[in-house]
Amino acid sequence: MTTTTDKATTPVPAPKSTRGRFGRTPRPTEPVGTNATMAGSKQSSRWWLYGILSLCLVAVVAPFAWMVLGSFKSEGELRQTPPTWWPHSASLDNYTQLFSRLDFGTYFTNSIVVAVAVTAGNLLFCSMLGYALAMLDFKGKKALFSIVMATLMIPGVVTFVPLFVLVANAGLIDTLPGLILPFLVSPFGVFLMRQFISGLPRDLLDAGRVDGAGELRIFARIILPLCGPALATLGILTFLGSWNNFLWPLVVAQSEKTYTLPVALALYSKGQNSTNYGLLLAGATVVVIPVLAVFLAFQRKFIEGIATTGIK
Amino acid sequence: MAATSEVTTRGEADPTGRPPRGGTAKSRRGGAFGEGRAAWILALPFCLLFLTFTVWPVIQSLFMSITDTRARDLKTPFAVDIVGLDNFxxxxxxxxxxxxxxxxxxxxxxxxxxxxxxxxxxxxxxxxxxxxxxxxxxxxxxxxxxxxxxxxxxxxxxxxxxxxxxxxxxxxxxxxxxxxxxxxxxxxxxxxxxxxxxxxxxxxxxxxxxxxxxxxxxxxxxxxxxxxxxxxxxxxxxxxxxxxxxxxxxxxxxxxxxxxxxxxxxxxxxxxxxxxxxxxxxxxxxxxxxxxxxxxxxxxxxxxxxxxxxxxxxxxxxxxx
Known part of the structure; x- marks a missing residue:
């Protein structure tokens, strides 16, 4: 964690709280990468470590590789014993069926709309409150922060039933707002933004005030532009969380027009298509590939985020 | 909320609900109340959503757990029988x-x-x-x-x-x-x-x-x-x-x-x-x-x-x- 913070090319000082999160101060002098050239360590012992790691890597990644390859196979080939690895005759049949017969285009759009809306809401609202909690003085601040933090510990299953009743009474069952509204803000987002903004110099605030800027303008024009790293982390985590969210959409989305991708895939894998293996593998690939792309594009930021917050 | 009432009693409330802008010496002096109001404006959207979709369900869930609420009681969540700890x-x-x-x-x-x-x-x-x-x-x-x-x-x-x-x-x-x-x-x-x-x-x-x-x-x-x-x-x-x-x-x-x-x-x-x-x-x-x-x-x-x-x-x- 300390290394990732040090390496980050941001001009902004890292938030205090990310340092020594686990109760100790970072080693200030030791550069990364020298770890392995340890006194008295045996270079000869390394190759087998690489061997074991590679085997593990294969075991971890193989299911994904098999999924993607399988999505190009014919039904007959998928049922062969023993299973094949490379497709004998690769075809896009499964994908064309997915989008023509099963309407995966709609589910894909729904997933995108929900994930983008949820992400935008979290970025905006959580940074607003995060800034207020970190930089401003107001009555009820301590109480508000305590309540928000307390809910971090409450498992989702506790709010599930009343939340469903609430959304049902508001007439939002089977609508996209019903999928979006309950997730627009998160205590975790507030925590993350507050921690980051606390690390920014307070002089910024005073400088803005001297220049006559109002508090909201200071937030929008001075603070927010400096929050890039924290916003990136929160944005990626929220997007992936929303994209993969399963239980709530399963209950609220009740017709094909509001299904998200995971819901559609889960229902098809249990319904009449449950024996259509090629279709299911193609569906799984469509669910996984976008997050894979987002992840690969931002993985550095992402892993920094995990390391500093500890929450996926 | 407390900040709002304080603002009103001091008679300096901005009817538009916006924090004071511009004025140099005045806004410095009035920083404390302007700050409090700005903070609550920033906190408001989060608080509304958070109260509706997190705090309220947590409380209602606790209430529900001591009742015999069933799906048919959906429209009237409080017109149900209290059964104490029977569920537990x-x-x-x-x-x-x-x-x-x-x-x-x-x-x-x-x-x-x-x-x-x-x-x-x-x-x-x-x-x-x-x-x-x-x-x-x-x-x-x-x-x-x-x-x-x-x-x-x-x-x-x-x-x-x-x-x-x-x-x-x-x-x-x-x-x-x-x-x-x-x-x-x-x-x-x-x-x-x-x-x-x-x-x-x-x-x-x-x-x-x-x-x-x-x-x-x-x-x-x-x-x-x-x-x-x-x-x-x-x-x-x-x-x-x-x-x-x-x-x-x-x-x-x-x-x-x-x-x-x-x-x-x-x-x-x-x-x-x-x-x-x-x-x-x-x-x-x-x-x-x-x-x-x-x-x-x-x-x-x-x-x-x-x-x-x-x-x-x-x-x-x-x-x-």
Whole structure:
């Protein structure tokens, strides 16, 4: 964690709280990468470590590789014993069926709309409150922060039933707002933004005030532009969380027009298509590939985020 | 809210609800109240959504848990009979719920140590053992974490098939006759634990890697000079220094695993013979049957279990001084 913070090319000082999160101060002098050239360590012992790691890597990644390859196979080939690895005759049949017969285009759009809306809401609202909690003085601040933090510990299953009743009474069952509204803000987002903004110099605030800027303008024009790293982390985590969210959409989305991708895939894998293996593998690939792309594009930021917050 | 009333009594409230802008000396002097009002304006959207979709449901859930609310009471959530703690006593004598509790305990007691061991082993090797390709391995091991459980379930159901599954095929190369993983009540839970560990160890690994950065390098060098082997250094330097990280990871993993739901839901539907039904999943089933009051009380039982287990972990793993 300390290394990732040090390496980050941001001009902004890292938030205090990310340092020594686990109760100790970072080693200030030791550069990364020298770890392995340890006194008295045996270079000869390394190759087998690489061997074991590679085997593990294969075991971890193989299911994904098999999924993607399988999505190009014919039904007959998928049922062969023993299973094949490379497709004998690769075809896009499964994908064309997915989008023509099963309407995966709609589910894909729904997933995108929900994930983008949820992400935008979290970025905006959580940074607003995060800034207020970190930089401003107001009555009820301590109480508000305590309540928000307390809910971090409450498992989702506790709010599930009343939340469903609430959304049902508001007439939002089977609508996209019903999928979006309950997730627009998160205590975790507030925590993350507050921690980051606390690390920014307070002089910024005073400088803005001297220049006559109002508090909201200071937030929008001075603070927010400096929050890039924290916003990136929160944005990626929220997007992936929303994209993969399963239980709530399963209950609220009740017709094909509001299904998200995971819901559609889960229902098809249990319904009449449950024996259509090629279709299911193609569906799984469509669910996984976008997050894979987002992840690969931002993985550095992402892993920094995990390391500093500890929450996926 | 308090800030607003203060503002009004001081007679300086801006009727537009916007914070004062421009004025130099005045806004400096009035900074305290302008600040308070601006803070609440910034906090307002969050607070409204948060009160509606988090705080209110938590309170209502507590109320529901002592009532006999059913699906037909949806429109009038407060016109129901209060039954006191009946739901809770009913849960404690509900065979299926007790079975679900045992399954959850099995999943947590085997799954958490397995996940943490895999994560720690990977983190230590990546941190100290190798110099090249570190980020490639880190990335690869983290991949399962970001993928949808539903997609993972589709793939793993194939991998776990009895005859043509990849896993049993590989076991066959070593002369092992693999079991019917998801069809055999004795093997269904191990299969889910295996899958959950595969899927989740990446998160723990990343946090361990961060924690390992805080282990002072000099201690290792000094111990190596004194003739301590790799295992001894791990046992007596790395592990004790990592204690806070291990606590953190075991608590977060434990909380997640105690709520495990999606794996059995998409893989086995709780079967065969209820061997993989979990507490969360049983709660969801009761919700599905329309027993809202009972489901709410079950969810509070899960909450209490999580709080107790977390407290125990803190006791066992907190730093000794």
């Amino acid at each position: 006593t009913k849960a404690l004598s509900d065979d299926q719920f007790l079975q679900a509790a045992r399954n959850t305990a099995y999943f947590v007691l085997v799954g958490v140590p397995l996940t943490l061991t895999m994560a720690l082993a990977a983190a230590v090797v990546l941190d100290r053992g190798i110099t090249k390709l570190r980020s490639v391995f880190r990335l690869g091991f983290y991949l399962p974490v970001i993928t949808s459980i539903v997609a993972v379930a589709v793939v793993w159901r194939f991998l776990l098939q009895e005859d043509s599954g990849l896993i049993n095929t590989v076991l066959g190369w070593f002369g092992i006759n693999g079991p019917n993983w998801l069809g055999d009540p004795n093997w269904s839970m191990p299969a889910l634990i295996l899958m959950a560990s595969w899927r989740n160890f990446g998160t723990a690994m990343i946090i361990f890697l961060a924690g390992l950065q805080a282990v002072p390098w000099m201690l290792h060098e000094a111990a190596a000079i004194d003739g301590a082997g790799a295992w001894q250094r791990f046992r007596h330097i790395t592990l004790p220094m990592l204690r806070p990280t291990i606590l953190f990871v075991s608590v977060t993993t434990g909380i997640g695993y105690l709520q495990f739901f999606e794996e059995p839901f998409v893989m086995t539907n709780g079967g065969p013979l209820n061997s993989t039904i979990s507490m969360s999943m049983y709660t969801y089933k009761q919700f599905g049957f329309g027993n809202y009051g009972y489901a709410a009380s079950l969810s509070y039982i899960i909450f209490i279990v999580i709080a107790v287990v977390t407290a125990i972990q803190f006791r066992l793993l907190r730093e000794k001084d």
